Amino acid sequence: MNTAMQTPAAATSQPPATNGHANASVTTISGDSIASSINAPAAVNASSIVERAGEPRDVDADIVIPVYNEQEQLAESVLRLMSHLASSQIEGWAYTWQIVIADNASTDDTWPIASRLAAQYPDRVRAVRIAAKGRGRALKLAWGESRAKTVAYMDVDLSTDIAQTGVLIGSLLYGGADVSFGCRLFDESQVVRSAKREFISRTYNGMLRVLLGAAFHDAQCGFKAMTAPAARHLLPYVQDNEWFFDTELLLLAQATNMRMYEFPVHWIEDPGTTVNIPDTVAKDLKGMWRMNGTLNRMRLATAA
Template structure:
């Protein structure tokens, strides 16, 4: 996978080490807003479940985003009384903002979150995070729409949920089944790359994160869950649906123009020796040939269609040149993204200019073929012209692939890049400026730095209670 960013690609997934460390293996975040009644029973129930059933160390993080009731005091008390609980306070609302902030500062290798009402059966928590611990998957989500899920909720919410997922499938080609279930987990190394690319700070945060992860080829594990609707939920359905639709439009537009550097999320194959690069063999050649052939076949059909249209209005040479020009621009754009894996706008104009040079070579071959045909037969039939053009295009196709691979989109070797271009995400993050946080959760506080790579909204993050 080629990249026009300075991040490099993600390393291969590995099983998390089993040795005991200071950091917990799992950090479960509970975002809350004005939940003074439900917060304590939720945290104590979750803590009891994890202490009884979870085989690894864990932490429960309360992310209070701008509550105006006694929620901050309840969170501070739980932080003091339970060693595995800590509390964060943000002065701005937004579930996405709370999750991004807490996850960006967590030292746990697996990050999860769940809603404070604990609508999802907690027995699904271990199956949710197990594939992330083992290195099998990058993200995991609970699904209420799986056939084996058992869900209790009203027809209104059922309709809204299924309609929303239908919109995602039709507009963004999403393959995951349930974007809005408040029961998800992600590996920290993935979160470090993915979270800076997620713009939403509200309820659409989950969906945007999943869509970008899926488009980047990350593995999303789905767990069927038992789920009971909370009749006292304070979510404003109409407002949330409107914001979600705006988010769908924004993400769809960004994906359409290639504005997101998804290549920084690419994963190599696993640690099987058969998956490693073999010396002397160009990487990704087979995949590129398949992609080039698919794009080429579609481009040829597009070209022939254009030629037939233009031929009705102009002579064969002019029709051929116009059809080649239009199809060449589309062909270069498609090969840039689909065959050679280059995303983003950097050097896009240069690539198109080089593609036009390749187009000129193809034009010379096909135009020369038409000239030779005209000299040989005088007035060839339309079907004969098409046959000659197909043969000429086959010859030009081989040359086009070689030029695209060796000149337009050359392989960028990691050892040829300057050090700044292959710096790991952790090094990049540590070099950024930090913003101190000062709003107290309780009487004793510690300052938590917020990296500049995170959203600027995290500047209001409160420090956790010091023990």
């Protein structure tokens, strides 16, 4: 069995041992060390949200679905997720929730569909329209105005089995984790995807471990969540607004000794994905170079 990260000794509670993956102990670094190691915190400019349908609610979990030109599958995915969340609550793991559609600059009918869903299900769905593209930007803005105890996100294609949403959220609400996320690279994970995507993913995550000391195994699985305090602590310092956002978030969480719970998932690749792999790889490499400098400065700040 793979060993993920061990919960720090200072923690008084452990994330649920679903398939037995807890978090790696890392060096404690204060939030001040982040600030002194990054030129300037990345501002979350609320004015970048140009339209809203519905308002944030006081719930246990805001589950954000970032979308760009997803008119074909948005409604079906939201209704499917909503039905699962409404019917799958179990005693001891129950939580209140709201689905948040974060439309980042779609040019098709994605926003009208999102608005209609929010109007039809005002207690279950809200939507925000953002002026510029970028998954990281969408998550910063949607999470930044959340009033929930935890914030999460998943891809609109629901590639990760939504039956595991309870583990994603429950490990934060009931298990003592600060950050939780799915992993497609554990032996226990059940993954269906092309050999090309598998090779790229394993190579990228291997580079993160070797070059940046990542203790986690899968930086880019689109199935992540954080507590509200963790989000408030980390988001102002995450500079990337696109696909490297996930990696940067996890590296900063690890560097600041947050309790991280990584668990195996069932995941099926969407053959219609629109990710530009060469462009994403180039930006990821640039992000890794930048984060290497940031983490080195954080270590020096801690040692001083």
